[in-house]
Amino acid sequence: xxxxxxxxxxxxxxxxxxxxxxxxxxxxxxxxxxxxxxxxxxxxxxxxxxxxxxxxxxxxxxxxxxxxxxxxxxxxxxxxxxxxxxxxxxxxxxxxxxxxxxxxxxxxxxxxxxxxxxxxxxxxxxxxxxxxxxxxxxxxxxxxxxxxxxxxxxxxxxxxxxxxxxxxxxxxxxxxxxxxxxxxxxxxxxxxxxxxxxxxxxxxxxxxxxxxxxxxxxxxxxxxxxxxxxxxxxxxxxxxxxxxxxxxxxxxxxxxxxxxxxxxxxxxxxxxxxxxxxxxxxxxxxxxxxxxxxxxxxxxxxxxxxxxxxxxxxxxxxxxxxxxxxxxxxxxxxxxxxxxxxxxxxxxxxxxxxx
Numbered sequence: 020x021x022x023x024x025x026x027x028x029x030x031x032x033x034x035x036x037x038x039x040x041x042x043x044x045x046x047x048x049x050x051x052x053x054x055x056x057x058x059x060x061x062x063x064x065x066x067x068x069x070x071x072x073x074x075x076x077x078x079x080x081x082x083x084x085x086x087x088x089x090x091x092x093x094x095x096x097x098x099x100x101x102x103x104x105x106x107x108x109x110x111x112x113x114x115x116x117x118x119x120x121x122x123x124x125x126x127x128x129x130x131x132x133x134x135x136x137x138x139x140x141x142x143x144x145x146x147x148x149x150x151x152x153x154x155x156x157x158x159x160x161x162x163x164x165x166x167x168x169x170x171x172x173x174x175x176x177x178x179x180x181x182x183x184x185x186x187x188x189x190x191x192x193x194x195x196x197x198x199x200x201x202x203x204x205x206x207x208x209x210x211x212x213x214x215x216x217x218x219x220x221x222x223x224x225x226x227x228x229x230x231x232x233x234x235x236x237x238x239x240x241x242x243x244x245x246x247x248x249x250x251x252x253x254x255x256x257x258x259x260x261x262x263x264x265x266x267x268x269x270x271x272x273x274x275x276x277x278x279x280x281x282x283x284x285x286x287x288x289x290x291x292x293x294x295x296x297x298x299x300x301x302x303x304x305x306x307x308x309x310x311x312x313x314x315x316x317x318x319x320x321x322x323x324x325x326x327x328x329x330x331x332x333x334x335x336x337x338x339x340x341x342x343x344x345x346x347x348x349x350x351x352x353x354x355x356x357x358x359x360x361x362x363x364x365x366x367x368x369x370x371x372x373x374x
Contacts, residue, residue, distance in 0.1 A: 051101070051149050052150045053147045053148055053149055053150065054148060054149075054151075054152060055105070055146070055147055055148075056145075056146050056148050056153070056154035056156055057144070057146070057154045058097065058104065058107065058143065058145065058146045058155055058156040058157070058158045059142070059143055059155045059156075059157065059158065060095075060109075060141055060142040060143070060157075060158055060160065061157050061158065061159050061160065064139065064159065065139065065141055066138060067138065067139045067160055067163075068136065068138050069091030069093065069133065069136050069137050069139070069165050070091070070136045070163075072160065072162070073161075073162045073163070074162060074163060074164065074165060075094070075161075075162040075163075075164065076164065077162070078092040078164040079094065079120075079128070080120055080122075080130055081120075081132045081164075084132060085132070085166050086166070087169070088134060088168065088169055089135075089166040089167050089168035090132060090133055090135055090136075090165075090166065090168055091132070091133045091135075091136060091137055091163050091164070092130065092131075092132050093131040093132070093133070093139060093163055094128065094129075094130055094160070094162050094164075095107070095119060095128065095130070095131070095144070095158050095159070095160060096127060096128055096158065096159045096161040097127040097128075097129075097144070097146055097156060097158050098157075098158070099127065099148075099156075100127060101148065101149050102126075102146050102147070102148050102156060103126035103127060103148075104119070104121060104122075104126060104129045104144050104146055105121070105145050105147055106119070106121075106144065106145040107119040107129055107142060107144035107145065107158075108142065108143055109139065109142040110140045110141045111131075111133055111137040111138060111139055111140060112137055113133065113135060113137045113138075114133040114134070114135075119142070120132075126147075128161075129144065134168065136165065136168075139160060142158065142160075144156070144158050146158075175248055175251060176202045176204075176206075176247055178253045180201040181199060181200055181201070181223075181245050181255065182198075182199040183196060183197070183198060183241065183243040183255035183256075184197040184257065185197075185241075185257050185259045185262060186265070187262045187264060187265035187266075188234060188261070188262050188263065188264050188265065189231055189264075189265055192234055193231050193232065193233060194231070194233075194234040194239075194259045194262065195229055195231055195232070195265055196210070196232055196241060197228070197229055197230075198210065198223055198227070198228045198230060198243060199226075199227050199228075200225050200226060203225055204225065205222040205223060205224045205225065206222065206223050206245050206247055207221070207222060207245070207246040208220060208221065208222070208245045208246070210232075210242075211241070211243075211244070212232070212233070212239065212240070212242075213239075213240040213241070213242060214240075218230075218232060218241075223245060232259070234259060237258065237259065237260050237261035238258055238259075239258065240257070240259075241256070241257050242255070242257075243255040243256075243257075
C-alpha cells in the first residue's frame with residue numbers, strides 16, 4: 020500500500036512541474052529557447068546620409084513628428100523573424116548618440132529620429148535570438164524617411180512698431196495722416212474712415228507714409244489695421260482733429276536767363292560829342308562810339324576829351340587822338356585813310372582859296 024501511494028505522489032508531481040526549462044523565450048522567437056547576443060550595423064551602411072539613402076514612406080512611430088517638424092526617420096531591421104531587438108544605440112554626426120526606439124508589433128525592427136539631415140556613423144544592438152545564434156548579428160539600415168525641416172517662424176513684430184498719426188490740414192477739406200512701419204518688412208494694411216468704409220489698402224512698406232484724406236470735422240475717426248501674420252492684426256484709432264495747415268515748401272528760385280544787371284552783357288551808350296567847326300572837339304562820350312570833329316579850316320589846338328574819340332582841327336590834317344578799345348584794327352585803318360583823304364582835300368581847297 021505504501022509503495023502505491025508513493026508512486027502516485029511522484030506521478031502527480033511530474034504533471035505539475037512539467038519538463039525542465041532550458042531557456043527563456045522572447046517575442047518573435049516562436050517560444051523556442053533564446054540567448055542574448057550582440058548586434059552591429061552592417062558595415063556598408065555606416066556613413067549613410069539620411070536624405071540620400073533608400074527612401075520609403077513608412078515612418079513608424081515618428082510619422083507625426085516628421086510631418087510637423089521635418090527631419091529623418093531611420094529604420095533598422097535585424098532581418099530574421101526569430102530575432103527580437105531589445106535595445107540599441109545609434110550614433111550620428113550631428114545628433115550624437117541616442118537610444119533606438121523598439122517596435123512592439125515587429126520586434127525585429129527598431130527606429131531612430133534626427134531633427135535634421137544627418138549621417139549615421141555606427142549602431143550597436145542587443146538581440147534575443149534562438150539558442151546557437153552566433154554573435155554579433157548584423158543589423159541593416161532598412162530605409163530612411165526624409166522631409167525638409169520646417170523653418171522656425173519669424174517672431175512677430177511688436178505693436179509699437181506701427182502707428183497712425185494725424186499730422187496737419189492740407190486745406191479746408193483735407194487732412195494728412197502718417198502711417199508708420201518701423202520694421203524691415205512690408206505688411207498688409209487697411210485704412211478705414213469710421214462709418215464710411217475703406218479709404219486705402221495694400222502693403223505698408225517700411226518707413227513713414229503721408230496720406231491725404233477727406234476732412235469734414237475734427238471728430239472724423241480713422242482706423243489703421245495691420246496684419247502681421249495669419250489671424251494676427253494690430254489696430255490703431257485716431258481722431259483727425261483740427262490741426263494747423265501743413266507747412267508749404269518754399270518756392271525754388273528759377274535759374275537766371277543771363278540778362279539781369281551785372282551779368283556782363285551791358286552795352287555802352289552813344290557818343291555825345293559836339294563839334295564847333297573850329298577844329299576843337301569838346302564832346303564827351305561814356306560809351307565806345309568814336310565821334311568825329313568837324314573839317315573847319317580854322318587854326319587851333321585840338322582839345323578832344325572824348326574817350327575813344329578821333330578829333331580833327333586846325334590847318335592841315337589836324338591831330339588825332341586814338342583809343343582803340345573795342346574797335347577792330349581793320350576799321351581803324353579804313354577810318355584813318357578816309358580822314359587822310361578828307362584832310363588833304365581840305366588843305367588843297369584852302370590853298371586854292373588863298374591863291
